[in-house]
Amino acid sequence: MAVTTRRDLELTRRTLxxxxxxxxxxxxxxxxxxxxxxxxxxxxxxxxxxVWRGPxxxxxxxxxxxxxxxxxxxxxxxxxAFFQARMMRALARHSTVPVPRVxxxxxxxxxxxxxxxxxxxxxxxxxxxxxxxxxxxxTVELSRQDRGRLYDQGLTQLAALHRxxxxxxxxxxxPAGSPSGSALEAYLVRLGQWYDWCAESCRHDTEVxxxxxEHVRRHRPKDASTSVVWGDARVGNMIFAEDLSVAALLDWExxxxxxxxxxLGWWLMFEEFLCEGQGLTRLDGVPDRDxxxxxxxxxxxxxxxxxxxxxxxxxxxxxxxxxRLADLLVASGKVGEDVATEYVTxxxxxxxxxxx
Numbered sequence: 001m002a003v004t005t006r007r008d009l010e011l012t013r014r015t016l017x018x019x020x021x022x023x024x025x026x027x028x029x030x031x032x033x034x035x036x037x038x039x040x041x042x043x044x045x046x047x048x049x050x051v052w053r054g055p056x057x058x059x060x061x062x063x064x065x066x067x068x069x070x071x072x073x074x075x076x077x078x079x080x081a082f083f084q085a086r087m088m089r090a091l092a093r094h095s096t097v098p099v100p101r102v103x104x105x106x107x108x109x110x111x112x113x114x115x116x117x118x119x120x121x122x123x124x125x126x127x128x129x130x131x132x133x134x135x136x137x138x139t140v141e142l143s144r145q146d147r148g149r150l151y152d153q154g155l156t157q158l159a160a161l162h163r164x165x166x167x168x169x170x171x172x173x174x175p176a177g178s179p180s181g182s183a184l185e186a187y188l189v190r191l192g193q194w195y196d197w198c199a200e201s202c203r204h205d206t207e208v209x210x211x212x213x214e215h216v217r218r219h220r221p222k223d224a225s226t227s228v229v230w231g232d233a234r235v236g237n238m239i240f241a242e243d244l245s246v247a248a249l250l251d252w253e254x255x256x257x258x259x260x261x262x263x264l265g266w267w268l269m270f271e272e273f274l275c276e277g278q279g280l281t282r283l284d285g286v287p288d289r290d291x292x293x294x295x296x297x298x299x300x301x302x303x304x305x306x307x308x309x310x311x312x313x314x315x316x317x318x319x320x321x322x323x324r325l326a327d328l329l330v331a332s333g334k335v336g337e338d339v340a341t342e343y344v345t346x347x348x349x350x351x352x353x354x355x356x
Contacts, residue, residue, distance in 0.1 A: 007036065009034055012046070013048070015112060016048070016066065016112075020052070020104075020118075023104050024052055026053050026055050026060075027054075029051070029052040030050065034046055034047070035047050043068065043069065044114075045068075046066040047121060049061060049062070049064070063121035064103070064120065064121055065100065065121045066117075067081055068112055068113070068115075069081035069115045071113060081105075081117055086172065087173075088100060088102050089102050091249075094164065094169035094170070095161070097164070097249060098157070099248055100248050102117055102119045103117075103118045103119060103120070123239075123241070124241050124248070126237075126240070127240075128236070132280060133236065133283075134281075134282055134286070140283065143285075144284045144285035146244055148287075150240055151235065151285070151287060152295065153240070154235045156246075158296065159296060159299035159300035161233075162263070163300070166227060166228045166257045170257070173257045175189075182223065182226075185220070187258045187262065188216065188220065190256075194320060195213055201323040202320070203323070204323065204341055205319075205345055205348035208348040208355070209319050209351075211355055212316040213316060216313045221305065225259045225261075226257055227260050229257060229260070229263055230254075230255055231254030231263070232253075233263040234271070237250045260300065260304060261305075261307060261310035262313065262314070264293070264307065264310060265307065265309075266310075266314040267292070267296075268289055268293070268314070269314040269315050269318060270318070272289070273318065293307055315351040315354065318347045319348055322347055323344050325343060329343075
């Protein structure tokens with residue numbers, strides 16, 4: 001199995017500097033402090049600062065993020081960097097949901113080995129996944145009141161996302177050739193394709209994963225609600241400003257249209273995965289599962305029926321992701337088999353309890 005690309009940072013810096021010089025249309029661009037952060041596997045990410053003199057002769061300096069489409073470490077069937085860029089541009093144009101500004105996109109894979117885009121590096125802090133933000137990091141140092149504010153601000157933005165009319169600027173999210181019927185039915189069709197693609201990686205607790213797949217197919221609710229769905233709704237994909245408001249929402253590779261319950265179920269399951277699923281207790285000030293559902297419904301002004309179904313649906317998706325991720329982590333030598341396996345079995349344990 002292929003592993004994460006080993007990138008030549010100096011060659012990347014020079015290539016990026018030349019490419020930006022043409023794109024920005026001023027003097028030569030100096031790319032500084034190009035670094036590869038510890039980031040997820042859905043994209044290859046780099047941070048850098050750029051200094052250039054604009055056409056008006058004024059020197060400018062700006063902090064950017066480079067996102068390169070993955071080639072050797074795919075979590076999804078068809079990674080598409082341009083889809084994420086398009087999604088963020090649509091959100092910036094048609095909503096108040098905060099996202100980084102996308103400056104440029106590039107289809108020519110010969111430059112950096114794959115298509116890529118460049119966006120703003122938004123100032124702020126992101127709650128940690130590893131280690132869990134319930135266990136360590138800057139969130140632990142917050143007061144009870146401030147942790148409650150952080151969490152509530154995140155839910156507020158999720159509710160705002162779901163109020164967007166997807167027919168105004170987001171019709172590209174509707175899958176081509178989707179069957180007639182509800183958006184949830186179309187979502188399950190695509191999930192089935194991904195389920196088949198991930199089959200080789202699903203080696204741990206496969207009977208639980210298979211049972212979850214049968215459950216979401218057989219017990220699909222009659223839910224005709226349709227909104228913009230983030231697909232990865234969680235505080236770990238949010239940048240929080242100094243006042244703990246949300247400065248930006250990140251990672252849109254699984255965005256789609258469907259019932260808001262898809263996002264709420266994911267939010268609930270991921271919080272459990274980061275907390276109770278590994279034997280931790282929620283930080284004081286962070287609402288539990290039932291309080292989270294109640295607060296989301298209050299903020300969105302709508303009830304979310306069948307929350308339990310959407311939690312199982314989210315758990316299935318997370319089990320598929322973590323099964324694939326386990327293979328990638330072991331192949332790259334980043335973790336041992338035992339650690340990688342725990343990422344899967346923690347989710348399947350959560351699923352098994354819900355499936356009985």
